Amino acid sequence: MKSGPEAYQRAVEILSQGGLVALPTETVYGLAGHAINDDAVTRVYQAKGRPSRNPLIVHVLESEQAYSFADPHTHDWLDALVKGFWPGPLTLVVPQAENIPVSGKALAGLDTLALRCPKAGWTSAFIGLGFEGPLVMPSANRSGHVSPTTAQHVFDDLGDVIDLIIDDGPCPGGIESTVLGMEDDHTVLLRPGSTSVDDLVPFISDLRLPNSSAKPTAPGMLKSHYAPKAKVRLDAHDKRPGEAYLGFGPTELECDLNLSESGNLEEAARNLYAFLRKLDTVQTIAIAPIPSHGLGEALNDRLRRAAADR
Ligand code: TXA
Ligand code: MG
Secondary structure, eight states, rough: BSHHHHHHHHHHHHTTTTEEEEEESSOEEEEETTTHHHHHHHHHHHHHHOOTTTTTTEEEESGGGGTTOOOOOGHHHHHHHHHHHSSSSSSEEBBBBBHHHHHHHHHTTTTTEEEEEOOHHHHHHHHHOOOOOOEOOOOOTTTSSSSOSSHHHHHHTTTTOSEEEOBBBSOOOOOOEEEEETTTEEEEEEEEOOOOOOHHTOTTTTTTTOOTSSSSGGGGGSSSSSSOEEEEOOOSSSTTTTTTEEEEEESSSSSSSEEEETTOOOHHHHHHHHHHHHHTSSSEEEEEOOSSSHEEEHHHHHHHHHOOOO
16 A cells, blocks of 8 residues: 555554554565554564564654663663664664563563664654554564565565555665664674664764674574575676676676666665565576675675575
8 A cells, every 4th residue: 555644544553453564664664563462463473484582673653652661771872872863774772671561572582672763754644643652563574585675575575464565665775774782881783784883983982793702682683684595696706607696886797787886885775685686586696795884884794694504
């Protein structure tokens, strides 16, 4: 259904009754269910085929809602980042406040929770309709597959198992939100994403990578994820028989598709998942090297996962 007042009304009805709605965000399309409704949350896991031990991000519709879910000791930390980046593509993992109303299934037994306030037209529309959420909202793809950046992608993966898809065209960001957490009083980068580290640095002086000897805090951080069916060959400088070649930047090589002919990382992020889906009819997708600065860090993170052994 095309986005707009009618679609929002319908979405609110479905979500209030425990149904599932795919919603566009500034990053990728999400599969939304009411976060306080156990059955809705269970259906989200089932629809995606997602392992129940992989927790979901709790999406608030306005920034202020986040504070009631987060342990009060973390409010100063939240404040700085919320003011700098929300609504926007930054997810913050914090210790939970006591007795939060979120379904335990969404939290997968952890004592932390991930909070995000997306930038999208439907958030204020939903509040105007008297629906305040919060929503669980993983990316609206089958578990392990690449995230959807158009309504058609959602339909291809989940069309027969969800109640409504709201179509607002291609997502402007194209890769998922950046996820930050806390470890020993330092801020750690749990998942590079649409908010680049360069943008974060003025707000966080102590940004670190998580302690790699510790076990992954969430299965979403596992190596193989975000993968097309085809094999993926990285840093490719040639196209071999049986391969499709995905280029980046100006090149003499014949590309099946080019993430950004001008070498623009924002454009490449917008195109990445759509192009991986388009080329996913060959045995192997060979991908040109992508620089690692700015959004390149998140792009390379997703590509390494797409190329990892399955
Ligand atoms: O841009 C996005 O973040 C999209 C849009 C739809 O909002 N959502 C998204 O959700 O990417 P999902 O479920 O595909 O990825 C959420 C990631 C997973 O890797 C999950 O393991 C991690 O966040 N996560 C959730 N709760 C966590 C927690 N308490 N601690 C650590 N990681 C957590
Ligand atoms: Mg996902």
